[in-house]
Amino acid sequence: MRIVRNKPYLAVAVLLGFAFVLSIALGAVTIPPGNALLILLEKIPWLNVSGDWPAYYETILWNLRLPHAILVALTGAALAGSGAAFQGLFRNPLADPYLIGVASGAGLGAILIMTIPQAGRYLIPVGAFLGGLVTIIAVYRLAKVGQIVPLTTLILAGVAIGSFTAALTSFLMLVSDQMVLQAMSFLLGGSTVSGWDPLAIATPYFSVGLVLLVLSGHSLNVLQFGEEQAKQLGLQVEKVKLFIIVSASLTTAAAVSFSGVIGFIGLVVPHIIRIVWGGDYKKLIPLSIIGGAITLLVSDILARIVMAPGYLPVGIVTALVGAPFFLWILRRAKKEVFW
Amino acid sequence: MNCESQEPVLEIHSLSAAYGKKTALQDISLDVGKGEIVGLIGPNGAGKSTLIKVVSGVLRASSGEVLVHGQSIKSLSPAERARRVAVVPQARQLGGAFSVRQTVLLGRTAYLGFLGNPGEEDLEIVEWAMRETAVDILGDRKLAEISGGEQQRVLLARALAQKSEVLLLDEPTSHLDLKYQVSLLRLLRSLVKQQCLSVVMAMHDLNQVSGIVDRVAMLVNGNLRHLGKPEEVLTPEFIQQAYQTEVETFVHPITRRHYLFPKS
Numbered sequence: 001m002r003i004v005r006n007k008p009y010l011a012v013a014v015l016l017g018f019a020f021v022l023s024i025a026l027g028a029v030t031i032p033p034g035n036a037l038l039i040l041l042e043k044i045p046w047l048n049v050s051g052d053w054p055a056y057y058e059t060i061l062w063n064l065r066l067p068h069a070i071l072v073a074l075t076g077a078a079l080a081g082s083g084a085a086f087q088g089l090f091r092n093p094l095a096d097p098y099l100i101g102v103a104s105g106a107g108l109g110a111i112l113i114m115t116i117p118q119a120g121r122y123l124i125p126v127g128a129f130l131g132g133l134v135t136i137i138a139v140y141r142l143a144k145v146g147q148i149v150p151l152t153t154l155i156l157a158g159v160a161i162g163s164f165t166a167a168l169t170s171f172l173m174l175v176s177d178q179m180v181l182q183a184m185s186f187l188l189g190g191s192t193v194s195g196w197d198p199l200a201i202a203t204p205y206f207s208v209g210l211v212l213l214v215l216s217g218h219s220l221n222v223l224q225f226g227e228e229q230a231k232q233l234g235l236q237v238e239k240v241k242l243f244i245i246v247s248a249s250l251t252t253a254a255a256v257s258f259s260g261v262i263g264f265i266g267l268v269v270p271h272i273i274r275i276v277w278g279g280d281y282k283k284l285i286p287l288s289i290i291g292g293a294i295t296l297l298v299s300d301i302l303a304r305i306v307m308a309p310g311y312l313p314v315g316i317v318t319a320l321v322g323a324p325f326f327l328w329i330l331r332r333a334k335k336e337v338f339w
Numbered sequence: 340m341n342c343e344s345q346e347p348v349l350e351i352h353s354l355s356a357a358y359g360k361k362t363a364l365q366d367i368s369l370d371v372g373k374g375e376i377v378g379l380i381g382p383n384g385a386g387k388s389t390l391i392k393v394v395s396g397v398l399r400a401s402s403g404e405v406l407v408h409g410q411s412i413k414s415l416s417p418a419e420r421a422r423r424v425a426v427v428p429q430a431r432q433l434g435g436a437f438s439v440r441q442t443v444l445l446g447r448t449a450y451l452g453f454l455g456n457p458g459e460e461d462l463e464i465v466e467w468a469m470r471e472t473a474v475d476i477l478g479d480r481k482l483a484e485i486s487g488g489e490q491q492r493v494l495l496a497r498a499l500a501q502k503s504e505v506l507l508l509d510e511p512t513s514h515l516d517l518k519y520q521v522s523l524l525r526l527l528r529s530l531v532k533q534q535c536l537s538v539v540m541a542m543h544d545l546n547q548v549s550g551i552v553d554r555v556a557m558l559v560n561g562n563l564r565h566l567g568k569p570e571e572v573l574t575p576e577f578i579q580q581a582y583q584t585e586v587e588t589f590v591h592p593i594t595r596r597h598y599l600f601p602k603s
Contacts (some may be wrong), residue, residue, distance in 0.1 A: 280437070
């Protein structure tokens with residue numbers, strides 16, 4: 001256990017490697033993990049790896065599993081990273097990436113697209129992304145008082161707008177009977193898009209957002225002493241708040257658009273990281289990002305194999321398996337101050 | 340070290356401030372010299388904390404100005420201001436998950452980039468500030484695990500790490516037990532004289548004023564009523580006017596310090 005505590009990045013990197021290889025190996029057709037790894041390494045020219053496996057392994061791996069696994073990892077990373085940032089910004093352990101309405105806005109955007117019969121399925125992420133961003137901009141502007149954005153107002157405006165958009169979403173689902181299943185699946189995080197093309201579109205948003213989140217670690221540390229002290233310590237508090245809201249919302253909107261609304265990860269992963277490695281946001285954000293990727297990869301594997309060949313919405317798995325796991329961690333850590 | 344200097348370091352010129360429409364400070368003027376401690380006293384709601392908020396740039400003045408070495412703090416960025424003015428808040432509701440060293444390092448924020456990566460010099464200053472306040476032995480302990488008195492010294496260390504000339508303290512002893520109150524104020528006084536800092540300290544215990552501060556400023560309803568040496572301001576008459584409480588003064592026969600007691 002000591003090596004896990006002292007070498008956090010090594011520990012999460014190893015876990016991420018395992019989760020990733022398992023994710024591309026397991027599924028309706030199981031590829032032996034060793035082969036899966038070799039197929040990946042074979043593509044690296046100077047390694048000279050070769051081996052013997054059925055040709056369809058490569059097809060499944062390259063065309064289906066790999067883009068899927070990368071998107072799942074990015075989604076988990078985005079949710080846990082922005083969850084950690086929101087918990088720090090609001091100094092509230094209950095904060096999650098959806099607190100100020102990105103998810104409900106994205107849900108409404110996605111379902112609006114579903115109600116238009118002419119719109120292709122590929123437009124759903126676009127609608128979701130726009131819905132999420134429009135919601136955040138509305139919330140931010142509504143919460144702004146003069147030159148400052150009080151956090152309490154921000155949360156309340158977010159919750160109010162969130163309820164409003166969620167109600168609209170429910171209404172649209174009720175009046176249109178064909179798309180209930182599709183919409184439910186989106187709202188439970190069961191609509192991860194597949195293939196390389198959406199991944200190519202999503203990656204820039206994920207990368208920019210994740211990098212910005214990692215950069216905000218020091219500012220989040222200063223903010224833990226309250227906005228007043230942060231100002232007195234020399235932080236540009238309003239600019240920093242906007243920076244964090246923009247980066248967290250961008251990453252969350254990207255995650256929701258391409259994978260649906262996956263709950264629990266963004267709330268719980270940062271706490272697990274906190275319990276194990278402490279509350280320094282310079283470490284907490286990058287570790288949450290990797291931890292989120294691991295957690296969602298594992299949940300996604302379970303979601304694919306539990307009801308194979310069907311697919312359980314991964315949001316159900318994250319909560320069903322994640323909640324007991326988190327409670328176990330919480331019980332073990334109860335003596336230590338982690339928040 | 341001799342802190343003699345003719346020029347005041349901190350100048351507050353006819354400063355007024357308000358919360359919405361409610362006036363909180365009215366036409367306050369006060370100069371603080373090098374190595375001088377000015378104690379702010381006055382009943383609850385008199386404007387002590389408000390004055391600290393305005394001087395530290397958290398609250399905007401409605402009129403008047405605050406100068407540090409002749410430079411208006413309004414014209415400074417938050418970081419520039421934090422290099423000139425540091426605040427020691429009350430040790431309450433601290434982010435308990437941080438270690439003592441991490442907390443003191445945050446005092447260097449005004450000198451660090453956005454990423455907050457400290458250089459050699461920053462780390463040396465952090466160690467120095469922790470030694471001066473005797474929290475160096477607590478370096479890796481978490482804030483939640485140390486006592487209130489120790490937390491208050493950590494916040495003093497964080498303010499020292501800002502390397503500012505002006506230090507503001509907001510009732511730093513109000514949540515401490517007697518032992519920590521006395522030791523904190525003694526530590527503060529020796530640090531201020533040694534580092535030649537200019538200090539404004541809001542205080543609620545009138546009997547700690549004498550012997551610690553050089554001058555006393557008495558605020559009542561947002562106005563500066565009296566300013567002078569402790570024995571000039573801490574008179575039964577002034578105290579009764581401000582606090583609506585009858586008091587008697589006792590002068591310690593050896594130290595000549597003034598102590599106040601409510602008349603029973």
